[in-house]
Amino acid sequence: MRIVQISDTHLSPREPRFDANWQAALAFLKELQPDLVIHTGDLALDGADEARGEAELAHGAAAMAGLGDNALILPGNHDVGHFPGMAQPVNAERLERWTRLVGPDRFCVDRGGWRLVGLNALLFGQAALGGEEAACAAEAAQWLFLEAALDGRDGRPVAIFSHKPVFVERIDEGETGYWGLRPAERARFMALCEAHDVRLHASGHLHSPWIGQHAGLAITWAPSTAFVLGEGERLGASGRSLGLVLHELTPDGTVDSRLLAVPGLEEYDFSRIGAEIYPADVGGVDAGPLGEADRPKENAA
Ligand SMILES: [Fe+2]
Numbered sequence: 001m002r003i004v005q006i007s008d009t010h011l012s013p014r015e016p017r018f019d020a021n022w023q024a025a026l027a028f029l030k031e032l033q034p035d036l037v038i039h040t041g042d043l044a045l046d047g048a049d050e051a052r053g054e055a056e057l058a059h060g061a062a063a064m065a066g067l068g069d070n071a072l073i074l075p076g077n078h079d080v081g082h083f084p085g086m087a088q089p090v091n092a093e094r095l096e097r098w099t100r101l102v103g104p105d106r107f108c109v110d111r112g113g114w115r116l117v118g119l120n121a122l123l124f125g126q127a128a129l130g131g132e133e134a135a136c137a138a139e140a141a142q143w144l145f146l147e148a149a150l151d152g153r154d155g156r157p158v159a160i161f162s163h164k165p166v167f168v169e170r171i172d173e174g175e176t177g178y179w180g181l182r183p184a185e186r187a188r189f190m191a192l193c194e195a196h197d198v199r200l201h202a203s204g205h206l207h208s209p210w211i212g213q214h215a216g217l218a219i220t221w222a223p224s225t226a227f228v229l230g231e232g233e234r235l236g237a238s239g240r241s242l243g244l245v246l247h248e249l250t251p252d253g254t255v256d257s258r259l260l261a262v263p264g265l266e267e268y269d270f271s272r273i274g275a276e277i278y279p280a281d282v283g284g285v286d287a288g289p290l291g292e293a294d295r296p297k298e299n300a301a
Pocket residue numbers: 042076077078163204205206301
């Protein structure tokens with residue numbers, strides 16, 4: 001089974017440059033003819049904005065219609081918001097807007113001898129950080145959803161797709177704020193993965209591709225199709241390119257993941273265009289619940 005993972009398209013009616021990149025990716029996808037396409041979030045440039053989120057998410061969803069019914073789309077922080085205390089926290093309104101305009105924020109499907117599970121990464125940590133009631137309820141429901149998906153895998157190997165990476169530099173790292181799972185949720189998540197034959201975790205968010213593994217778990221960070229981050233704008237060391245990922249999953253549980261360059265993608269650098277695409281009223285004013293001065297800006301990925 002060939003799955004193409006795309007991520008961080010950051011589409012917007014006010015950003016024709018990322019639309020053009022998406023059209024190049026779409027043409028490439030049509031040639032590749034994968035069995036399934038999975039988008040790991042940040043579909044929209046600013047779908048979490050109160051005023052323009054509706055138009056941004058609708059624009060992103062319309063662009064994905066070019067994939068037909070062969071695509072599963074997960075939300076990123078720029079689609080449904082992020083931690084409480086940040087400028088755009090996950091709340092009932094943002095979750096409803098995603099569901100109405102794009103679709104479910106999680107999935108569990110069986111394909112090619114595998115169980116494929118998609119999660120809304122932005123729910124993890126809501127309860128611990130005092131998130132809004134709807135966000136906490138959605139997080140609790142998603143833990144149950146994940147546990148049921150893993151319990152019901154019926155011998156199939158499992159691949160999990162989600163916007164944020166499990167870790168950024170090390171599995172035992174502390175809080176990375178904006179970037180990876182928080183330590184408490186990471187420990188709970190990894191215990192489930194280890195108990196249930198999870199073979200692959202594939203995420204986006206970092207705009208910086210990497211293919212590696214941890215204790216037998218294959219790990220992929222997909223590149224964006226829109227922009228790369230400049231030096232010092234993210235944590236950890238990984239690649240710096242646009243593109244997509246081809247995952248070949250065989251029924252015996254083998255994972256072969258490769259980064260693919262997409263002909264015609266124009267590489268934009270956040271350090272050059274960040275202020276333009278995320279004006280000061282959108283983000284960059286709040287480093288999140290930790291408030292560390294040395295953390296990258298909220299709007300970076
Ligand atoms: Fe993101």
